[in-house]
Amino acid sequence: MLRMTRTFAGSLALLVAAAVAAPTSAHAWPLGKIFHLHANAGKAADARIDLHLFNRGTIAQDVEVNGKVYTVLPHEGLAIKAPDGTSVYAASMGLGHRKGDVLVKASPSSKGRIVYFN
Secondary structure (H helix, E strand, O other), X not given: OHHHHHHHHHHHHHHHHXXXXXXXXXXXXXXXXXXXXXXXXXXXXXXXXXXXXXXXXXXXXXXXXXXXXXXXXXXOEEEEEEOOOOEEEEOOOEOOEOOOOEEEEOOHHHOOOEEEEO
């Protein structure tokens, strides 16, 4: 029993000494910088263009972007991020446009623009 207590005490003392000598920050570890890479470092910049559509009418209107139809409620808006060259089509009849008309085409000049329709 005495030998087992000495072994345990020796092991405990060794563990405490190792803990005291251990680095206190991640940068002190030789591979510490690997864990501090920025999360978006490997991602390319988002080249999509922000567009904002606003329905000034009193009835809901549908728009089509890349084959998907979205409903824009009366006096409501819709924010879209689309690649350059993407067209936004009217998917329902309205005042000033017919079904299938291009409402706006995403381009660098239309970035952040608000397109009003009814």
